[in-house]
């Protein structure tokens with residue numbers, strides 16, 4: 001046994017020191033004991049960094065206790081340049097939505113109570129009028145997320161029946177979410193048509209038979225195909241479905257409510273365009289926390305008759321939306337009544353449409369306060385993320401940090417708040433596009449720490 005290891009204090013001896021005993025006043029004793037154990041274990045596995053002296057030991061235990069006491073879910077700074085980053089929680093909420101959540105969270109609400117009638121109401125009424133107004137749909141239903149929306153539509157309209165989908169759209173959306181598997185679980189029987197690169201409306205027409213429950217189109221959210229390709233348009237499929245008297249599902253994924261062409265983002269249909277194209281038999285599904293910029297939710301748009309059937313499907317109960325989500329979604333949707341305001345106040349839209357020169361000014365300011373020759377302001381390319389505009393590259397500005405990329409990246413990640421950066425061409429890059437101006441001081445502090 002080495003000298004360092006023999007010198008390690010015991011749990012009970014540390015518990016008796018003044019510094020550690022003081023920690024028991026601000027945290028449960030069991031948690032302090034856990035922190036002591038972690039500190040001793042760390043000292044055993046890295047003897048050269050072991051604390052020396054009573055004060056160093058209590059400081060080390062205090063910082064272990066801080067780590068153990070912090071919430072599991074906490075804010076991070078998004079320096080990745082991916083605005084709607086699924087791993088980082090997708091869309092940050094607008095202030096109006098945060099205020100709305102705070103208003104309903106602390107007390108009772110009319111979630112399922114009709115105040116005018118003095119009778120039982122439905123939670124599903126709350127965002128419906130706004131969604132109708134903003135998309136032109138006859139009716140709207142909000143559930144837990146878009147995957148749930150998809151399952152509910154398929155289960156309600158095509159259980160034990162055929163769901164016709166193009167082979168080019170049997171996609172994986174993200175971790176463990178594959179369209180063919182979801183369809184299988186919904187009870188619909190997958191009927192594949194066309195080929196990976198080409199499917200036309202005739203392929204769907206030929207596949208329709210007495211057993212067909214639905215024709216489905218899935219948005220290519222996270223990839224693009226090019227070359228010898230063809231697909232049936234949503235409008236053609238909507239018309240076909242109407243002709244044959246069957247429903248048509250367009251899983252849009254990202255819920256774009258405002259055209260962003262003026263900002264160089266084109267090729268993605270707005271929800272209103274999708275609703276129009278889908279036609280009278282159409283159902284459109286989309287997420288609340290992608291381009292829409294609100295809370296996690298699944299939005300189903302369609303005719304009143306179809307949505308009534310979905311509302312009364314017992315499965316809908318297991319995917320129901322909660323009041324905090326409805327509050328946040330309603331407030332976010334309300335911002336869209338004034339499009340310039342939506343672009344300003346919905347963080348995802350503000351970040352996507354912000355001018356790169358503004359980002360450069362901020363990057364230069366950060367660089368100046370660091371005063372380090374290891375930090376450079378560089379051109380960068382950001383992306384939308386969140387299953388929309390998969391090929392769009394948005395001009396952006398970043399701070400590139402010279403030095404051991406692995407070590408710098410992990411130091412930034414270990415900070416409070418953690419700064420999540422990108423490593424590109426062997427160097428750490430902190431992209432400004434998804435960093436809020438209010439976080440710039442924290443970025444300076446994080447970079448200063450990482451450079452030390």
Ligand SMILES: *Cc1c(COP(=O)(O)O)cnc(C)c1O
Nearest residue numbers: 145146147219221252253287387
């Ligand atoms: C993202 C996405 C989904 C899943 O949406 P969630 O809200 O994450 O459940 C489904 N379909 C498409 C096309 C998507 O892009």
